[in-house]
Amino acid sequence: MLARDDQDSLKRTPLHGLHVSLGGKMVPFAGYDMPVQYPAGVLKEHLHTRTSAGLFDVSHMGQIALRPKSGKVEDAARALERLVPQDIVAIAPGRQRYAQFTNADGGILDDLMVANFGDHLFLVVNAACKDADEAHLRAHLSDVCVIDSLTDRALIALQGPKAEAALAKLCAEAPAMKFMDSGPRKVAGIDCFVSRSGYTGEDGFEISVPTADADRLAKTLLDNPDVLPIGLGARDSLRLEAGLCLYGHDIDTATTPVEAALEWSVQKSRRTGGARAGGFPGAEKILAHFDHGAARRRIGLLAQGRAPVREGALLFADSAGGEPIGQVTSGGFGPSLNAPVAMGYVPTSQSALGTNLFAEVRGQRLAVQVAAMPFVKNTYKR
Amino acid sequence: MTTTLYSSDHEWLAIDGDVATVGITDYAQQQLGDVVFVELPKVGRTLKKAEAAAVVESVKAASDVYAPVTGEVLETNAELVAEPALVNSDAQGKAWFFKIKMADKGELGGLMDESAYKAHTA
Numbered sequence: 059m060l061a062r063d064d065q066d067s068l069k070r071t072p073l074h075g076l077h078v079s080l081g082g083k084m085v086p087f088a089g090y091d092m093p094v095q096y097p098a099g100v101l102k103e104h105l106h107t108r109t110s111a112g113l114f115d116v117s118h119m120g121q122i123a124l125r126p127k128s129g130k131v132e133d134a135a136r137a138l139e140r141l142v143p144q145d146i147v148a149i150a151p152g153r154q155r156y157a158q159f160t161n162a163d164g165g166i167l168d169d170l171m172v173a174n175f176g177d178h179l180f181l182v183v184n185a186a187c188k189d190a191d192e193a194h195l196r197a198h199l200s201d202v203c204v205i206d207s208l209t210d211r212a213l214i215a216l217q218g219p220k221a222e223a224a225l226a227k228l229c230a231e232a233p234a235m236k237f238m239d240s241g242p243r244k245v246a247g248i249d250c251f252v253s254r255s256g257y258t259g260e261d262g263f264e265i266s267v268p269t270a271d272a273d274r275l276a277k278t279l280l281d282n283p284d285v286l287p288i289g290l291g292a293r294d295s296l297r298l299e300a301g302l303c304l305y306g307h308d309i310d311t312a313t314t315p316v317e318a319a320l321e322w323s324v325q326k327s328r329r330t331g332g333a334r335a336g337g338f339p340g341a342e343k344i345l346a347h348f349d350h351g352a353a354r355r356r357i358g359l360l361a362q363g364r365a366p367v368r369e370g371a372l373l374f375a376d377s378a379g380g381e382p383i384g385q386v387t388s389g390g391f392g393p394s395l396n397a398p399v400a401m402g403y404v405p406t407s408q409s410a411l412g413t414n415l416f417a418e419v420r421g422q423r424l425a426v427q428v429a430a431m432p433f434v435k436n437t438y439k440r
Numbered sequence: 441m442t443t444t445l446y447s448s449d450h451e452w453l454a455i456d457g458d459v460a461t462v463g464i465t466d467y468a469q470q471q472l473g474d475v476v477f478v479e480l481p482k483v484g485r486t487l488k489k490a491e492a493a494a495v496v497e498s499v500k501a502a503s504d505v506y507a508p509v510t511g512e513v514l515e516t517n518a519e520l521v522a523e524p525a526l527v528n529s530d531a532q533g534k535a536w537f538f539k540i541k542m543a544d545k546g547e548l549g550g551l552m553d554e555s556a557y558k559a560h561t562a
Contacts, residue, residue: 101474391476
């Protein structure tokens with residue numbers, strides 16, 4: 059248990075009072091007092107999101123505007139390409155893309171979303187990294203951009219097959235949006251930024267809303283009987299089934315985007331032979347991984363038994379003896395699969411789908427198999 | 441005539457002679473959340489008091505269940521292994537974990553009765 063003064067030092071999102079009134083079980087997360095679950099519980103919250111719609115408070119995440127001093131968004135895009143291996147220049151107005159800040163060793167400092175809002179870029183970064191990200195942006199892009207931390211906004215995710223219908227009642231433009239569309243929209247008359255994206259593998263939206271209107275918007279969405287509040291517990295099991303990385307666990311400063319099996323997120327223009335190849339921190343190592351392969355790789359794992367294989371479990375090639383070949387970085391029980399799911403790193407030579415491995419759980423070696431991700435088919439509206 | 445006692449680790453023990461039926465309390469299942477996996481000790485194993493005897497896993501986390509008394513495992517609940525959610529629906533009934541033949545009934549002196557346990561979790 060936390061001492062009282064520790065609890066008091068935790069930050070609160072604009073929806074904190076709502077979480078408490080809904081019976082949320084509050085826990086410390088990335089410096090915030092956040093709901094890990096509501097009275098429905100992780101299992102029901104998870105399944106409800108996959109069959110109906112779930113509302114998540116992700117206001118702890120960082121929202122940053124990169125405003126080009128020239129007024130030309132392509133100048134901000136070009137500047138941001140100094141820090142990420144993605145093609146930012148090619149993001150069309152009204153679209154967003156997944157990206158990573160890399161370090162000089164080719165590791166990942168944070169993963170983020172980058173949207174082109176026409177005259178500036180809008181970034182969403184992880185809560186635990188947001189101060190460091192902001193300092194990083196200021197240190198490297200201040201010549202070209204004003205870095206504007208949007209601390210006066212909350213962020214609400216609405217996810218699941220009924221998210222579109224629920225949002226359409228408050229935002230007539232929502233149904234026409236496609237996966238990874240992003241930009242300013244009115245929601246219930248409030249000036250919001252809406253993207254069609256999320257962290258569950260489901261179709262859905264993320265809505266950036268001014269702090270003053272956040273509680274009213276969340277309550278309006280929750281008035282819809284299809285929409286239930288969902289805590290961080292189900293957020294984690296949903297993203298795990300969707301095969302999505304959790305920063306600080308599945309990716310960190312010691313993993314390159316290639317090792318992390320995120321090659322799809324690095325466009326050809328930034329790779330060897332591309333129009334703007336390299337030019338980001340750690341390019342030498344990351345491009346070498348693209349060109350010659352990396353020694354290890356992030357893989358999905360399905361267990362043969364019912365016992366969850368969790369973060370930290372060592373992976374072995376054989377049922378007894380030998381040295382560990384890798385480790386689980388995220389793992390738990392997948393409520394939709396009704397089975398344990400995990401991801402971790404193994405030597406690339408043992409990363410092929412179907413490879414039989416063993417995970418050590420409480421001293422026993424449990425049979426696991428390298429499996430395709432996502433574990434649950436995603437339902438993005440492309 | 442059975443008596444039910446409680447440990448500070450949130451196990452219940454239904455005492456019948458020198459045999460105790462052991463499970464986790466309703467309070468414990470509420471703290472754990474949705475239980476998805478239970479691992480029970482082998483029949484015939486001798487458990488020492490406070491030794492990790494079983495594992496109960498929710499979607500979120502794994503927790504050990506400690507032997508509240510020393511003794512030999514006589515029987516385990518196969519129905520619970522097949523349906524771990526019984527812990528949530530009937531923690532102090534159908535979701536018993538194991539039966540243990542107590543080696544030293546003197547160890548029961550350190551356990552609580554229902555009213556003491558209620559005060560402990562209040």
